Amino acid sequence: MLPPRPTDKFMLPRCEDCGRFHFYPRPACPHCGGARLAWSEPSGRGEVYSHSTVHRAPSPAFKDDVPYVIAIVKTDEGPHLLSRVVGVSPEQVSIGMRLRVKLGGDGKPEFEPEV
Amino acid sequence: MNAFIAGVGESPLGKTPNLNAIELQRAAALAALEDAGLALADVDGLLTTPIRVAQWAMPVGMVAQGLGIRPGYLATLDVAGASGTAMVHHAAMAVATGQAQTVLCVAGQNQLTNVSRDATVAQLASVGWAHPEYEAPYGPLIPTLYALVAQRHMHEYGTTPEQMAEVAVAIRGHAALNPLAHKREPLTVADVLNSKMITTPLHLLDCAIVSDGAAAFVITSRKDLKKKPIKVLGQGYGFTHAYIGEHDNIATTGAVQSGREAFAMAGVKPADIDVAEIYDCFTITVIAELEDLGFCPKGEGGRFVEGGRIRLGGELPVTTHGGLLSAVHPGLAGGMFHVIEAVRQLRGECGERQVQGAELALAHGNGGIIGIHCTLILGHV
Numbered sequence: 001m002l003p004p005r006p007t008d009k010f011m012l013p014r015c016e017d018c019g020r021f022h023f024y025p026r027p028a029c030p031h032c033g034g035a036r037l038a039w040s041e042p043s044g045r046g047e048v049y050s051h052s053t054v055h056r057a058p059s060p061a062f063k064d065d066v067p068y069v070i071a072i073v074k075t076d077e078g079p080h081l082l083s084r085v086v087g088v089s090p091e092q093v094s095i096g097m098r099l100r101v102k103l104g105g106d107g108k109p110e111f112e113p114e115v
Numbered sequence: 116m117n118a119f120i121a122g123v124g125e126s127p128l129g130k131t132p133n134l135n136a137i138e139l140q141r142a143a144a145l146a147a148l149e150d151a152g153l154a155l156a157d158v159d160g161l162l163t164t165p166i167r168v169a170q171w172a173m174p175v176g177m178v179a180q181g182l183g184i185r186p187g188y189l190a191t192l193d194v195a196g197a198s199g200t201a202m203v204h205h206a207a208m209a210v211a212t213g214q215a216q217t218v219l220c221v222a223g224q225n226q227l228t229n230v231s232r233d234a235t236v237a238q239l240a241s242v243g244w245a246h247p248e249y250e251a252p253y254g255p256l257i258p259t260l261y262a263l264v265a266q267r268h269m270h271e272y273g274t275t276p277e278q279m280a281e282v283a284v285a286i287r288g289h290a291a292l293n294p295l296a297h298k299r300e301p302l303t304v305a306d307v308l309n310s311k312m313i314t315t316p317l318h319l320l321d322c323a324i325v326s327d328g329a330a331a332f333v334i335t336s337r338k339d340l341k342k343k344p345i346k347v348l349g350q351g352y353g354f355t356h357a358y359i360g361e362h363d364n365i366a367t368t369g370a371v372q373s374g375r376e377a378f379a380m381a382g383v384k385p386a387d388i389d390v391a392e393i394y395d396c397f398t399i400t401v402i403a404e405l406e407d408l409g410f411c412p413k414g415e416g417g418r419f420v421e422g423g424r425i426r427l428g429g430e431l432p433v434t435t436h437g438g439l440l441s442a443v444h445p446g447l448a449g450g451m452f453h454v455i456e457a458v459r460q461l462r463g464e465c466g467e468r469q470v471q472g473a474e475l476a477l478a479h480g481n482g483g484i485i486g487i488h489c490t491l492i493l494g495h496v
Contacts, residue, residue, distance in 0.1 A: 052262035053315040058240035062254040080360040082250040095270045
């Protein structure tokens with residue numbers, strides 16, 4: 001299996017046999033079945049595939065964050081991932097909006113509008 | 116298959132602070148057996164689901180012990196929200212292969228009164244529907260994951276918040292005619308749209324309720340039954356994904372596959388169905404499932420639910436007991452109530468909410484984040 005996700009850069013699992021990225025991490029490439037996988041740096045660009053602004057925190061840990069935008073980001077390399085969209089007011093987020101990655105304080109990838 | 120649904124029943128539903136999970140399940144089991152004209156001593160097979168309000172290391176063992184039975188066939192089934200419909204199929208297979216003669220399917224819990232609603236929301240958000248490492252740290256609610264489906268559906272097909280609200284209104288209207296339902300006060304579209312925004316575009320009343328309750332049904336090959344048995348004419352499963360990022364077309368669900376298989380096996384088509392008991396964890400779920408099961412073209416679900424079409428008296432009455440949105444949602448057992456209602460509709464036992472002349476019913480379960488589905492088509496022997 002892959003080592004834990006690096007936190008100093010935005011990385012996705014990539015198959016060294018077919019060269020394609022995938023997500024979530026798994027034992028074999030979903031495209032070709034190859035088992036030689038490594039964390040690799042994609043472009044960090046993508047777009048909003050869908051989004052929702054959360055108004056009710058799931059637990060007290062998120063209470064100070066509301067409202068916040070959860071989105072499925074369609075990366076330019078293909079994989080979809082759930083993340084947050086930051087640096088923009090929730091009402092301005094729309095499907096198709098271009099995004100670029102921004103690492104949060106804990107190394108967790110978030111996305112902001114591409115300038 | 117020589118296996119029939121012979122009895123259905125439920126515990127008290129809604130808020131039952133004096134009953135724990137096993138007491139609720141026992142009440143449901145006895146009601147279903149009574150309905151079949153059978154007794155606990157007749158049960159030689161048992162299916163249940165996991166519960167979340169207590170630490171049960173082997174749920175089916177806990178239920179068998181609680182009921183005081185030693186079945187020769189037993190299993191704990193978990194295909195999330197599709198468990199209710201899938202249980203019927205698994206029980207029927209056990210009966211048809213001779214592993215058991217009479218399988219009791221029973222599940223439920225005190226989901227509402229065991230813990231606070233806040234605790235339930237927090238528990239559901241942390242239980243693994245969102246990936247614990249890669250998704251949960253961003254703070255999605257379970258409703259957020261369905262909201263992503265709704266937002267995409269709106270984008271691709273022009274579905275509106277009003278159309279989603281109509282699903283909640285229609286189903287509440289059905290609950291109002293069900294004396295057992297947890298929430299029965301009628302709603303308007305404006306009520307839904309003015310209810311608290313939880314996670315855009317889903318309001319509070321677009322979301323299922325949280326209830327106490329248990330459900331049961333009896334699948335048997337016996338002939339000495341109290342009532343005319345109901346037959347499973349077809350079933351199908353559909354799976355697309357576990358975590359939502361895996362599914363690159365979230366406006367379409369695994370109900371496409373489960374419905375296609377069930378209809379093909381039954382040799383009928385959607386237009387033949389008299390009543391559809393469709394899994395309704397959120398309003399958008401119903402709209403997407405109606406499309407994916409073939410009741411309308413893809414993308415037309417929002418328009419399909421308008422004009423009273425899914426209300427009683429409409430072209431296709433949907434979720435006539437009041438569903439997860441209004442009647443009862445105690446966790447994995449929630450989808451069993453759709454099966455119970457389908458059986459009662461076919462028997463003509465539904466009183467004020469009876470669909471006149473119902474001959475063919477569909478019951479559909481959806482689990483995970485639209486990822487796993489089981490469709491049943493039920494009719495007379």
